[in-house]
Amino acid sequence: MDHPTFVQHAVLLSLVLFGLGTLGVFLRRNVITVLMSIELMLNGANLAFVAFSRAAGTLDGQVLVFFVMVVAAAEAAVGLAIVIALHRHKDTLDVDAFGVMKG
């Protein structure tokens, strides 16, 4: 199981997930989709953590993953609440519609 290529595969997969997430953040205009893409990026990072943790034989990476999950859950809760508030305010979910902070 602990074949050297295992880590390579896992990291490759995490890179793909992270890249997909990044693309989603930048290309999608719907706020909810952007949020979901961020989750994808986080999970890509999680996968890399777990893979390296396994390869190094320590628990540090796995502990960190739990933290990331907890923070991600909190972030989703807060993020969705903000999305609802935004929707009530502007009646749209287009990211580019929220530009009042323009300098």
Added chain:
Amino acid sequence: MLDLTLIDRTLPFAILILPLAGFIVLALLGDWIKRDGESAGAGYLACATVLTAFGLAVWATLRLYGYVAGPEGLRFTQATLGWPPLAPLELRDPLNWIDLGGFRVPWSVLVDPLSCVMMLVVTGIGSLIHVYSLGYMAHDEDRVRFFSYLNLFTFFMLLLVLGGNLPLLFIGWEGVGLCSYLLIGFWYKKESASAAGLKAFVVNRIGDVGLILGMVYIFHAFGSLDLVDIADNAGALAPEALWQWGPVTIACLLVFVGAIGKSAQIPLHVWLPDAMEGPTPVSALIHAATMVTAGVYLVARLAPLYHQSETAMLVVAVVGAVTALMAGTIAIVQTDIKRVLAYSTVSQLGFMFLAAGMGAFGVAIFHLYTHAFFKALLFLGSGSVIHAMSGEQDMRKMGGLRKKVPWTFWTFLIGTLAIAGIPPLAGFHSKDEILLSALHHPLLFGIALFTALLTAAYMARLLFLTFFGEFRGGHETEHHVHESPGSMIAPLVLLALGSIGAGFLKIDLVVQPVFRLPEAHLPPVTWLPFVATLTGVVGILIAWYLYLSMPELRASLARPLRPALRVFGAKYFFDEVYDGFVRHAVVGGSDRLLWRSVDARLIDGAVNRVADLTRSLARTLRPVQTGFVRHYALLVLAGAVAVVSYLLASAGRP
């Protein structure tokens, strides 16, 4: 430690609490007391608390000596008075006020011969002056406020003399300063009165800074601020020779700055003559008999410390002697009856410091004690005169009052003879001791002797101008002249009796053990009492010739002496110098340098430049904020890529 009963532990606290309770009641219930315009009750309450405190003080003193005598009871004899060690009547497990590591300040009181003397003077003279105020302030509508301040003052003064450590003493010290301020400015609608109060307060602050620094220094040297600790351990310190600036000398001099401020010694004496703006009983109680002697008490209290520093002792003696002489010369040309007495007080306080500086701390306290009697008597007498003169204080408009106010005249005469040092009155005994203590220092002895002559002369001048000759005031006033009521005469008579007899109780021997110094009793010099008496008589005779017998001689004498008299009349220009310094140097410097240059240009300029910089920077950077969320995300990504690239690039290198 002595075996103390409950009474012993409670008594000092009861003495302290009584006037405070009087103050609180008067302060809170004042409006209720004068609800129908009748406020005499306030005076009776104030008198009652102080009189009771006096009774308790006598009791406490008797108990203190009772312990010395042993189980057979109280014995107040010469043998017990000479009894050596200090007996601190201190609460065994005192409540702590401050407890910070090694710094511990308990609520403790110290009852020893020295604080007993002070306590008796404060409550004894204080009660007489309270009673006197009943009559003197009878026509004042603000009597409740007056008596509440007077009670508060008594409390703080007792705290000052009973406090078992320097911080407690300092609370009392500041408290009496506050009451002094409040009472000088009692007639606050009079501008000169409130200005005088302010002056007293500000000048005293200068001294208090010295006292605080001195306390810090003492704590640094001893690790304790307890008065008994200091007295016990001072002897172990290395004595410091003349002009050797060791810690003891610095501590003593700093504390002495505080004493100078409170006891109105040169150069911080300027507030006391102005303090005469207050009601006369206040002048008698605070600015003659008790508060101004706090500096002498403080120096005597720290006598073991001062004894270790020759420099400090010399400074104390010289400041005392110079003050005595200068104030004496000023007193001789003043025309306001109370100002003569004020400068006389400054001068007598100088005598006390001279004695302390000569190592005769007991004698300083002895003079403090006798001075309290005759100076309170003189002030109250002058108050009676002012009362009779319908508020006139200028002696040039008085004269011939001898027949009209006989009680005031006779008691005033006794006071004058006492301060002039005519035997066997009180002033003779203590002044004789002071001269004796200064005998080994010819210059200071000469100054002291000459000042004694001046004292007799200016007091006799005051007496002759006021009570002898023809009446020089207006008809209206003359018609009004009347003897004061009984509540004012009775304290005068009692104080006169005290001025006659007080000198026979040798207070210097009573308090000597407190100082922990080797027995410094000098052998009496046979010729000295005669010289001292002769000086007093000559001073009185000079005044007699100049003011009663041959007034034309005075005019011919005044011409050649005019420059000197001008300097005396202008009080050595102290006020002018301070005024010039404060107004031109301090106010001018603040205005031109600190305000216009430093504050307006430098500080405001710096703040404005920073604001301008921020604003222009913001103008440049503002377009970055496009308002598009994805632009921000892109920047974040770019940043992340940059950081990761850097990390990857530098990974291989050490």
